[in-house]
Structures are given as structure tokens and as C-alpha cells.
Amino acid sequence: MNERIVAKRPAGTGTTGARRGVPAARPDSEAPIPPTTEADQKAPHVRPGDRIFRGLATGSGIFIVVLIGAIGLFLLLQAIPSLALDQVNFLTSREWSTGDVTNLRFGILDLLLVTVVSSALALLIAMPIALGIALFLTQYAPRRLARPFAYVVDLLSAVPSIIFGLWGLFVLGPVLTPFAEWLMDALGWIPLFAKGNVSIELGGTIFTAGIVLAVMILPIITAVSREVFDRTPVTHIEGAIALGATKWEVVRTTVLPFGKAGYVSASMLGLGRALGETIALMIILSGTNEAFGWSLFDGGATFASKIALAAPEFNDPKSAGAYIAAGLVLFVLTFVVNAIARSIVAGHKEYE
Amino acid sequence: MTTETADLNRLATPPTFQSVSGARKFKNGVATALVYLAFGIAIIPLVWVLYTVIQRGLPVVLDGDWWQKSLSGLLSRQQGGGAYHAIYGTLVQALVCGLISVPIGLFVAVYLVEYGGRSKLARATTFMVDILTGVPSIVAALFVYTLWITTIGFSRSGFAVSLALVLLMVPVIVRTTEEMLKIVPDELREASYALGIPKWKTIVKIVIPTALSGILTGIMLALARVMGETAPVLVLAAYAPFINYNLFDGPMASLPLMMTTERNNPTQAGFERIWGAAITLVLIITLFNLLATVISRWLAPKTK
Numbered sequence: 013m014n015e016r017i018v019a020k021r022p023a024g025t026g027t028t029g030a031r032r033g034v035p036a037a038r039p040d041s042e043a044p045i046p047p048t049t050e051a052d053q054k055a056p057h058v059r060p061g062d063r064i065f066r067g068l069a070t071g072s073g074i075f076i077v078v079l080i081g082a083i084g085l086f087l088l089l090q091a092i093p094s095l096a097l098d099q100v101n102f103l104t105s106r107e108w109s110t111g112d113v114t115n116l117r118f119g120i121l122d123l124l125l126v127t128v129v130s131s132a133l134a135l136l137i138a139m140p141i142a143l144g145i146a147l148f149l150t151q152y153a154p155r156r157l158a159r160p161f162a163y164v165v166d167l168l169s170a171v172p173s174i175i176f177g178l179w180g181l182f183v184l185g186p187v188l189t190p191f192a193e194w195l196m197d198a199l200g201w202i203p204l205f206a207k208g209n210v211s212i213e214l215g216g217t218i219f220t221a222g223i224v225l226a227v228m229i230l231p232i233i234t235a236v237s238r239e240v241f242d243r244t245p246v247t248h249i250e251g252a253i254a255l256g257a258t259k260w261e262v263v264r265t266t267v268l269p270f271g272k273a274g275y276v277s278a279s280m281l282g283l284g285r286a287l288g289e290t291i292a293l294m295i296i297l298s299g300t301n302e303a304f305g306w307s308l309f310d311g312g313a314t315f316a317s318k319i320a321l322a323a324p325e326f327n328d329p330k331s332a333g334a335y336i337a338a339g340l341v342l343f344v345l346t347f348v349v350n351a352i353a354r355s356i357v358a359g360h361k362e363y364e
Numbered sequence: 365m366t367t368e369t370a371d372l373n374r375l376a377t378p379p380t381f382q383s384v385s386g387a388r389k390f391k392n393g394v395a396t397a398l399v400y401l402a403f404g405i406a407i408i409p410l411v412w413v414l415y416t417v418i419q420r421g422l423p424v425v426l427d428g429d430w431w432q433k434s435l436s437g438l439l440s441r442q443q444g445g446g447a448y449h450a451i452y453g454t455l456v457q458a459l460v461c462g463l464i465s466v467p468i469g470l471f472v473a474v475y476l477v478e479y480g481g482r483s484k485l486a487r488a489t490t491f492m493v494d495i496l497t498g499v500p501s502i503v504a505a506l507f508v509y510t511l512w513i514t515t516i517g518f519s520r521s522g523f524a525v526s527l528a529l530v531l532l533m534v535p536v537i538v539r540t541t542e543e544m545l546k547i548v549p550d551e552l553r554e555a556s557y558a559l560g561i562p563k564w565k566t567i568v569k570i571v572i573p574t575a576l577s578g579i580l581t582g583i584m585l586a587l588a589r590v591m592g593e594t595a596p597v598l599v600l601a602a603y604a605p606f607i608n609y610n611l612f613d614g615p616m617a618s619l620p621l622m623m624t625t626e627r628n629n630p631t632q633a634g635f636e637r638i639w640g641a642a643i644t645l646v647l648i649i650t651l652f653n654l655l656a657t658v659i660s661r662w663l664a665p666k667t668k
Contacts, residue, residue, distance in 0.1 A: 065564030069475035072468055073489040076534070080492045083503065083531075086510040144402020152399050161403065168410050170649055172592025174620050175642050178627075179413045227409040234406075258388055260395035281498065288500025291594040291620070295627065316502045316595070323505070323599040329514060339506040343499065350498035354491065 087340040094118075094333025102337065106303045108318070110331035118334040120341055125304045126218065126312035127342075130293065131286035133222030133308065134229055139279050141226075142233035146275070149234070150241040151263055162238065169231035177295030180224035181216060185296070192219055192309060208309030209302040216298030219308040224292055229282035236281060240274025241267050273356050280353030284346045290316035315342040414646075421643025424636045430644075434617075436606035441631040447641055449607040453618040454648070456611060457522050458591045461529035466583055468530070469537025470572075476538070477545040478567055496535040504531040505599035513600070520600055522608075522616035528596035533586045540582025544575035577663035584656035588649045594620035619645040 097116045100107055105119020149162050192212055199205040208217055248266040257265060298311035299321070313321070319335045319342075326332040424430060427446075434449035472489065480486025508528040512518050548571050556566040572579070602615035603625045610616075619641045626637040 059562045059564075062562050062564045065567070066479055069471045069479050070485070072471035073475040073480060073485055075468065076472055076492045076496065076538075077485070077488050079531070080495055082511070083499070083507045086507055086515065087503075090510040090514060141402045141405055144399045145406055148399045148403040152396065153403075164410065165403075165406055168406065170588060170653060171410075171413055172594070172620065172645055172649065174592065174594045174623055175413060175417060175646065178623070178638065178642060179416050183412070183416050230406055256384075258384060258392040260392040261388070263395070284498045288498070288502065290500060290502040291598075291624070295624075316500055319502050319506065320595050320598050323595075324602070326509070326599070332509075332514075336506055336510060339503050343503045346498050346500055346503070347495055350495055351491075354494045 083343060084340070087336055087343060090329070090333050091337035091340050092333075094330050095337055097330060098334070108334075110322075110334045113328050113330045116330065116334060118337075120315070120338055122304050123313060123315045123318055123338060124341070125306075126297075126310075127287055127314035127316075127345075129304075129306075129308075130218045130221045130225060130297075130314060131283055133218065134225030134286045135279060135283050137223060137226035138230050138233055138282060142230055142237060142278070142282070143275060145230070145234045146237035146241050147263060147267070149238050150244075151259070151267060162235075165231055165234050168227065173228060173289060173292045174295070176224055176228055177292035180220055180292060180296045181214075184224065185214065185216065185220045188220055188223070189213060192217070196309060203306045204308055206305070206307045206309070208307040208311065209305060210298045210300050210309070210311035212309055214298055216296055216311055217309045218297070218312065221293050221296045222308070224296060225286045225289060228289060228292065229285045232285055233278045233282040236278035237271065237275045240271040240278070244270045277353040277356035280349055280356070284349040284353065287314075287349065288316055288342060288346050289314075290320045293317040294320045315339070315345075417639065417643050417646055420635075420639035421641075421646075424640030425643055425647075430640060434605065434607050435637075438605070438633075440626075440629045441633055443633040443636065445637075447619065447622060447637070447644055449605065450617040450619045450622040450641060451644060451648070452607055453522060453601075453616045453621075454591050454645070457525045457529065457597075457616075457618060458587050460523065460526040460611060461533055461590055462583065462587055464526065465530045465533040465537055465586070469534045470541055470579070472534070472538045473541035473545055474567055474572075476542050478563070478571070493535045493538045496531065497539070499531065501528070501532055501593050501595040502599070504528045505596040507531065508596070509599055519613055520602055520615075521613050522601055522611040522618075524600040525596050525616075525618070526611075528600055529590040529593060532593060532596075533590050536586040536589065537579075537582055540585070541575070541579050544578035544582070545571060548574045577660045580663065581656040581660040584652050584659065588652035588656075591649060591652070592620060592645060594624060597621040598624060619648075 094116060095102055097113075098119075099115060099117045100119050102119055104121055105117070106122040107117045107119055108122070109115075109117045145165060149158050149165070153161050189212060195205050196207055196212075200207065210216060244267045248270065249262055252262040252266050293314050294317035297313060297317055299313065300311040302310075304310050304312050315338050319339055322335055326335070429444060430446040431451070432448055433444075433446035435445040435447075436449070438445045472493065476486055476489060480489065505528045508524055508531070512524050512527060513520060518524065552570055552574060553566055556570045557563070561569070597618050597620055601618070601621065603621050604615035604617050606617075608614050608616045622641045623638050623645075626634045626641070628634075629637070
């Protein structure tokens with residue numbers, strides 16, 4: 013098709029093409045141009061430059077697909093020898109001792125519980141706030157200010173997580189202590205608010221970690237929800253207004269039903285972030301060897317923070333393999349969460 | 365007269381929503397208040413974090429030595445010295461990462477927009493880019509550890525860190541470049557083909573230059589993001605309090621690594637170094653963000 017278009021150009025512009033090695037059949041006169049020959053249509057002339065460029069582009073695409081596979085594969089290969097030596101059940105044990113290579117004892121149950129509980133707490137706090145911000149930015153804020161306001165929220169994601177970690181431990185934690193103590197006194201009979209296994213004054217609890225995580229995942233949830241809410245058909249909104257709905261009724265009857273799937277998937281993306289967050293949690297969560305006791309005021313370690321803490325001393329491949337096995341579980345976990353989030357969005361492609 | 369007007373204004377059927385009742389007004393007010401409140405809540409941590417960093421870090425970095433000296437030869441409790449070595453490491457690791465990621469990211473985006481179409485591979489690539497966006501930095505670091513250090517046998521180095529950062533940077537570049545290439549008008553491509561210009565040259569000379577401001581903005585933002593990543597430096601590089609120009613061997617400092625190392629230093633000097641490094645990192649990231657804004661203003665396609 014392109015060949016045909018090329019062939020119909022007036023002669024003056026043909027020079028560019030001729031230099032590029034386009035078939036010399038291009039006449040220089042204004043005479044009617046014969047249609048492209050059958051041979052040309054069957055096997056279009058592909059320039060070597062095009063072939064190389066196309067190859068590079070396609071190769072890069074394949075590279076990305078292979079890369080994800082390679083991540084899983086290499087982690088698995090390194091984890092298997094250690095898993096074979098593991099003296100306890102990898103999935104159900106709460107032990108973690110990798111010092112003695114002849115007696116490796118490691119299981120991920122504790123890591124999994126701390127990771128999931130802190131991420132769930134973060135999600136619980138961040139979801140309503142992010143919903144509010146997204147509604148504010150798309151429906152409530154003055155049009156001229158919506159962009160700068162959105163930029164301010166995005167700034168939160170520009171702050172490196174290590175700084176959130178330091179702030180959480182040294183600044184936020186101490187401020188939260190009275191509130192945490194009050195929660196323990198008033199609601200201590202619920203296991204979730206019972207006295208934990210670390211000293212609360214130091215601030216290094218799952219409670220603090222969850223709040224910091226919530227701040228960290230706020231920008232991603234907000235950004236994705238905002239995009240979806242922004243696409244609410246104007247006709248729906250106008251229809252609701254014409255029926256005399258108040259602002260809130262407009263939002264409730266048009267924006268929210270339309271953007272629900274997008275908001276849920278945005279939250280899943282946020283959850284994926286929270287599950288994999290490393291340094292902030294490594295700094296905040298006080299190391300403790302006691303098992304997680306279902307209290308928000310426990311210390312502990314998540315997958316990521318446990319690995320990061322031990323990483324500088326990966327000497328023996330066997331003990332490093334234990335951490336790599338934990339990393340593999342984390343990879344699979346975030347893969348599944350992100351895949352679900354993306355498939356929710358993909359299921360609603362017609363909105364775009 | 366008045367009664368007639370009233371009659372004319374009366375609706376034929378009662379409105380679907382009755383005149384705004386107290387309860388509805390109240391609900392509307394509550395919702396509005398909550399929505400404004402949510403935005404306010406998000407601002408608090410941002411301001412608070414920045415205030416903390418500035419208040420604790422600014423006095424440290426106002427000392428000229430901070431930018432010109434390393435911590436070479438200083439004891440951990442000795443005050444003074446600077447972050448020169450860590451700034452160097454942070455920038456070099458990010459730049460090398462950028463040199464590797466940018467071509468890969470660009471080619472993937474070009475593939476998705478110009479060649480892939482709706483093919484199976486294109487859909488798989490899009491999906492995998494999305495997944496890669498969500499890969500935790502510690503997993504990226506572990507992957508490079510298993511591949512580069514355990515399997516191939518290289519030592520821990522700044523370059524290994526750069527490789528891990530590539531995994532985190534490529535998806536960001538792909539996403540932003542893809543968005544930018546998509547909004548390049550098809551008319552430009554068609555005009556170029558009509559002149560007999562090969563497809564690859566059309567992409568290189570027409571499509572990418574048109575989208576250049578957006579692409580460069582994306583690269584700047586991605587660089588700013590990877591510079592703050594801490595997990596890869598913990599796993600893949602050892603800390604050195606002096607400057608190491610060799611990217612491929614030996615310990616190499618970076619600002620995040622300096623912070624995690626000094627965290628174990630309970631003295632006043634340690635405190636100063638942590639927050640000095642923190643504000644330095646924030647300043648560098650802000651600088652790159654500003655650069656991104658400037659580039660997008662400057663290079664944006666001029667439209668009349």
C-alpha cells in the first residue's frame with residue numbers, strides 16, 4: 013500500500029526516495045505512472061535498514077518477555093539447592109536460621125504474615141484517602157488548580173523510600189506512640205491491638221510501618237484512579253445534573269459506578285507496591301526473633317526487609333539460597349497481584 | 365398576574381429528584397468535606413517529610429566540605445568530611461543504568477507502537493512491561509545477584525547495581541515513550557512514507573524527534589526514581605567511605621548506601637551524615653525533576 017502512495021508522488025519529491033534505494037522504476041516525468049507490478053505486491057522490497065531496525069525493536073520486545081522468565085528461572089535455580097537442604101517445611105515453618113549450612117532451618121510463614129498484615133493495613137488506610145483525593149482532583153478541585161494539585165500528590169512518589177523509612181522511625185513513630193498506647197489500652201482485648209513483642213517507644217512496629225506504607229502507595233492509587241474517573245462520560249454527569257442531583261449524588265451515580273473497576277485495580281497495584289517495599293520497612297520494623305503474634309504492635313520482618321537486612325552478608329551460596337527462595341515467593345506474590353490488577357483493567361478496555 | 369406566572373412555571377410532572385432536602389444537602393456537605401479532607405491528609409506527610417529533611421540536613425550541607433570531600437580517613441565519630449564519594453557513586457550508577465536502559469526502553473516502545481500492532485508478542489510484551497513495573501527492587505537485585513555474581517562470577521560492584529537499576533528503569537521508559545509515540549499524528553508518518561522515506565528512517569527522523577520532549581522528560585523522571593533505590597545497592601555493592609572510580613570492582617558508595625551504613629553510627633557525626641545525605645539525595649532528585657519540566661517546556665513541539 014505504501015509503495016503505491018510513494019509511486020503517485022510528483023517527480024520533484026521523488027529524489028529523496030531514489031536516494032534511499034527505492035526501486036528505480038520511479039519516472040522523473042509527469043507521465044502516468046504504471047501501477048506497481050505483481051512481483052512488487054507479492055514480495056515487497058524490504059530495505060536492509062528496515063529489516064535491522066525492525067529486528068532490533070522486535071528483539072527488545074522479546075527481551076522483556078524473556079527477562080521476566082529469566083528472573084523466575086534464576087531465582088528458582090539458586091533456591092532449589094537450599095530448599096533441598098531445608099530441615100523444616102519451607103511454607104509452614106516460622107523458623108529462620110541459616111547460619112549453619114549443614115542444618116538450614118527456614119520457613120516463610122512469619123514473613124508472609126508480617127508482609128500481608130502490614131500491606132493490608134496500608135491498603136486499608138490508603139484506599140479511602142486515595143479515593144477522596146482522586147475525586148477531589150477530578151470532580152471538586154477548581155479546573156485550573158487540578159493539575160498543580162495532582163503534581164503535589166505525585167511529589168510523594170518522588171521521595172525516596174529510604175527517606176520515608178528514616179522519617180517513619182525517627183519522627184512519625186514517636187509521635188504515634190501515645191495513640192498506639194491508647195489503642196492498646198482501649199482495644200487490647202482484640203488480638204490485633206494487643207501488646208506486641210517489641211518496645212513501642214522505639215516506634216518500630218507494624219502499626220508505624222503500615223501508616224508509612226500507606227503514605228508511600230497513596231500516589232500510585234491516586235494516579236490510576238484519577239485517570240479512570242477522568243474518563244467518566246460527560247453525558248452521564250450532565251444527565252445526573254439535569255435531573256437535579258447534588259454534587260455528591262452526581263459522583264455516586266455516575267463517577268463511582270463507572271470508575272469502580274479502575275479504582276479496585278489501582279488499589280491492587282498499590283498492594284503490589286506495599287508487598288515489595290523494602291528499605292522503609294527494613295528501617296522501621298524492629299528486628300525481633302519472636303514470632304508474629306497477630307498484633308499490630310509486633311515487630312518482625314517482611315520478605316523484602318529480611319532479605320535486605322541479610323544481603324550484605326551473603327557469603328555462602330547455601331544460606332544465600334534461603335533468602336533467594338524467599339525472594340522468589342515475593343516475586344510470585346507481586347506477579348500474581350499485579351497480573352490480577354492488570355487483567356481487571358484489561359477487562360474494561362472499552363472505557364478507553 | 366402573579367398567579368398566572370406561578371401556573372406557567374409549574375412542571376407537568378414532579379421532578380425526579382425532589383427539591384434538595386435537608387438530608388441530601390447534609391450528605392452532599394459531608395462528602396465535600398471528606399473529599400477536601402482526604403487531599404489535606406495527603407499533603408501533611410509530604411510537608412512533614414520535607415520539613416524534617418530540610419531542618420536536619422540543611423545545616424550539614426551548607427558546609428562547603430560536604431560537596432568536595434569524602435569520608436576518607438575519618439573515624440565514624442569524627443565530625444566533618446563530606447559526601448563527595450557517595451554523590452559520585454549515585455550519579456555514575458544512575459548514568460550507566462540510563463545508558464543501558466534508554467536504548468532498550470526506546471526500542472521496546474518503538475516495537476509496541478510501530479511494529480507490534482495487536483500481535484500476540486506485542487500483547488505479551490505490554491503485559492510483561494506492566495509486570496516489570498511491579499517487580500520489587502529487592503527482587504531485581506536478587507536476580508542480578510544470581511545471574512551476574514553467582515552464575516557468571518563477577519564480584520559485587522557499582523556496575524552490578526546499575527544492572528539491577530536497569531530492570532527498574534526500563535519499564536518506566538517504555539511506558540512514557542509509548543504514550544508519547546502514540547500521540548504523534550499519523551499524518552506525519554504518512555507524509556514521510558509518501559516521500560519514499562523508509563520506515564525506520566521515518567521513525568528515527570520524524571516520529572522520535574516529534575515525541576522527543578516527552579521522551580526526555582520520561583528519562584529524567586526515571587533517572588530521578590532509580591537514584592533513590594536502596595535495595596540494589598545493599599545487595600550488590602559494598603560501602604566505601606572513600607571515592608572509588610572503578611565501576612566494575614571494589615566497594616562503591618552511593619547516597620542511599622551511605623544512609624543505611626551511617627544508621628548504625630550512634631554518634632552526632634552519624635546523625636549529621638544520615639540527614640546530610642538525605643537532603644543531598646532529595647536535592648539531586650528535585651534537580652532532575654526540574655530538568656524534566658524545563659526540557660518538556662523547551663523542546664515541546666511548537667504549534668501555532
